[in-house]
Amino acid sequence: MAPRTLFDRLWDAHLVQDLGGGTGLVAIDRILLHERTGGIALKALAESGRAVRDPARVFVTMDHVVDTFPGRSDRTLMPTGTQFIVATREAANRAGATLFDLDDPRQGIVHVISPENAIVLPGLTLVCPDSHTCTQGALGALAWGIGSSEAEHALATSTLRVSKPATMRITIDGELDPTVTAKDLALYVVAQLGSGGARAHAVEYAGSAVRALPVEARMTLCNMATELAAFTALIAPDDATIDYLAGRTYAPTGADWDAAVAYWHTLASDTDARFDREIAIDARDVTPMVSWGTSPQQSIPVDGRVPARDPLDNAEGHDRSLDYMGLSDGQPLLGLKIDASFIGSCTNSRLSDLRRAARLLEGRKVAPHVRAICVPGSTRVKAEAEAEGLDRIFTDAGFEWREAGCSMCFFAGGESFGAQERVISTTNRNFENRQGPRTRTHVASPDTVVASAIAGRIADPRRLGDG
């Protein structure tokens, strides 16, 4: 057999039938839904008189519009949010799907809870009507975001008609500096390749720097593949992946575990496999990154200056970004006064992110004019963080400590930052109006967000405590 990439292996294993014209009917092993888009899919399917073919593979969580204030209920600040929650709950129960409701210890952001509960496993296909589903490719699964009708299709048939994407390998070799996180790496890749840089490609992240990343950090890296317009991202499973999964809620056990592990060891690209595109990145070139504009590709080293011309964008887009962000050409980011800081989202809300942030925050205080919010990615992350006393570190420093959810990653929950407020955020998208009408978002790593929250200005995490 011709040498194959990891993507080819997963594709071939799931191909039910070649439909011609580069399209295949692909078997879908797991379907994840959330209340913002999943409820519609379930409801529309029922209204069309069709049933969910296999409810056992469908998992539903509440994350997008739910409130994250302590003592929350079905009520949300979004005027019609309750409808989404109630309709999704009813539809999920009617369909017989597994529901992680608001009060369930497994509730949380879909891309956090799926790996955390081993719903996603290496070698599986998984879809969710959400663009950051690529996060879960970090476990060695073929996981990608779909539209609403496609979700109905997956629910009704346990398959999707997929136009086969091209392949691309991004090899990151060398050692990341300990002050540099996976988030900085993700931003660096997007800044290098541009926001259409991997359009419709299945991206495999490889290389020594990727191997060296802990599994949760790999998720952060894969999370932002959608910011490259990729079909998805994936990382071959290894011992770290296997260790991460062992003992989790939906992980195989006993003889099944052994069989699974044996199979997972076969999941890699052949050494002579050919990719449609190859990109090489030197990990030593990566430093802490912050976005300055309104697209993630508009990101620069934290100690850099706003470029006079965005090499990947047109002049008009560049000027519009500057105007929106209240910045000018050549301005340094360091020292820019911020109004708020946010730690959370499917990019950076796992226990390792919170630990890292808390370590920097311990014994320090957020600047008095800064509103600081920390939202754990899942109820379980929250509980684990509390067991370690991390919540105290956050609250003592002046952070709000919230219930799990997407929260102010985007303001569909109805809660938002103010117009023209400058926010430094561990989220993935700095689009116009993403965190609130006219809100100015700078995306960065948890380290940079903490350093900036303390300083009250955009600050370099490598110089925390320099005063």
Next chain:
Amino acid sequence: MRPFTTLRSKAVPLIQDNVDTDAIIPSREMKSVSKDGLADGLFAGWRYLDAAARIPDPDFVLNKPQYDGAQILLGGANFGCGSSREHAVWALAEYGFRAVIADGFSPIFRGNCVRNGLLPIVLDPRPLAGVDGELDIDLAAQTVRAGDAIWHFDIDAEGKMMLAEGLDPIALTLRLAAAIDAHERADRAAHAWAWNVLPEARR
């Protein structure tokens, strides 16, 4: 889905390039957990002088009495660009449109049209906009006619078949149920671990 054979209707000219999905259905109009109830919000930013109070703008083409009941929309280049939101197509269909004729479509929007029984035709809309009276669309013949004038259009075979038979992709795929079952049986045998962890197997 209602099969598309032929259609006779007036055509509403909205010939602008890059009409995006947010113009077709603004996000603030997508309030409920449903594909329905969107027609009212179609082109809300253009159609109403005051969108909240639903006060129509008499100058907007959809509001002109001569286009009442029109089922064909004429658009410019890159029609339906922007996000993947399918609500744009749901809103057009619910409003009563059955075909859109434009210089070109964004690929996702085009796919969403076919999935929802809305015929996307790539054709220069300008000559059609000058037609006084109704247009005749014949999907089988791939033609648009106005009196003696006739225009041919291209459409991919699968899209044509789905529209003509009123099939959505789910119906199309359900015809392959035997292949899906066979694939699952083989996968269960080869990768039992992936199945035994599912809630049903544990019950």
